[in-house]
Amino acid sequence: EPEVTQTPSHQVTQMGQEVILRCVPISNHLYFYWYRQILGQKVEFLVSFYNNEISEKSEIFDDQFSVERPDGSNFTLKIRSTKLEDSAMYFCASSAGQVQETQYFGPGTRLLVL
Amino acid sequence: GDSVTQMEGPVTLSEEAFLTINCTYTATGYPSLFWYVQYPGEGLQLLLKATKADDKGSNKGFEATYRKETTSFHLEKGSVQVSDSAVYFCALISNFGNEKLTFGTGTRLTIIP
Numbered sequence: 001e002p003e004v005t006q007t008p009s010h011q012v013t014q015m016g017q018e019v020i021l022r023c024v025p026i027s028n029h030l031y032f033y034w035y036r037q038i039l040g041q042k043v044e045f046l047v048s049f050y051n052n053e054i055s056e057k058s059e060i061f062d063d064q065f066s067v068e069r070p071d072g073s074n075f076t077l078k079i080r081s082t083k084l085e086d087s088a089m090y091f092c093a094s095s096a097g098q099v100q101e102t103q104y105f106g107p108g109t110r111l112l113v114l
Numbered sequence: 115g116d117s118v119t120q121m122e123g124p125v126t127l128s129e130e131a132f133l134t135i136n137c138t139y140t141a142t143g144y145p146s147l148f149w150y151v152q153y154p155g156e157g158l159q160l161l162l163k164a165t166k167a168d169d170k171g172s173n174k175g176f177e178a179t180y181r182k183e184t185t186s187f188h189l190e191k192g193s194v195q196v197s198d199s200a201v202y203f204c205a206l207i208s209n210f211g212n213e214k215l216t217f218g219t220g221t222r223l224t225i226i227p
Contacts, residue, residue, distance in 0.1 A: 045214035
């Protein structure tokens with residue numbers, strides 16, 4: 001069964017460093033998403049991406065964040081200058097369509113900013 | 115804005131007990147409703163969904179019915195197993211071109227043999 005994959009599974013970084021989280025969505029899906037879950041809190045939407053551009057983003061997704069689909073398979077989330085409060089589990093998801101379609105999630109990347 | 119309220123956890127049950135995890139929502143229009151499950155050390159997996167009022171989603175013995183009149187989508191299972199131990203998330207997507215999933219806080223379920 002096709003699945004969303006994410007790398008790395010864990011990342012530790014120093015405050016102020018740049019990190020890139022990678023995702024490979026399900027191959028025939030067109031819509032891509034990033035969510036995060038701070039320990040003990042809700043899963044929160046960050047951004048959605050379609051047709052090589054951001055279609056929606058949350059208040060959390062400020063100028064420190066960016067997304068890219070550099071080739072036909074990868075979807076990346078970059079945090080330019082990490083802060084302590086960026087420590088969280090980051091989930092990538094993809095869906096085949098847009099309106100109320102099921103989103104399929106990857107296993108997540110646990111980011112720890114020291 | 116959209117919101118999902120879930121039963122506070124953690125919930126501990128004995129094997130073969132009946133499970134209910136309550137979920138209510140606030141949304142404009144007619145959202146689609148989902149239950150996702152997160153097993154230890156894994157990502158979020160879709161458990162079941164319902165897209166319109168009175169629909170019943172079901173999977174692996176779990177069921178949830180979309181109740182528009184009470185804005186609820188409670189998760190039930192008649193006889194739980196140890197392997198059902200996980201965190202369960204209720205979520206919605208609104209139907210106003212809004213693509214984001216709005217999640218509840220999650221309910222940690224532990225089943226003891």
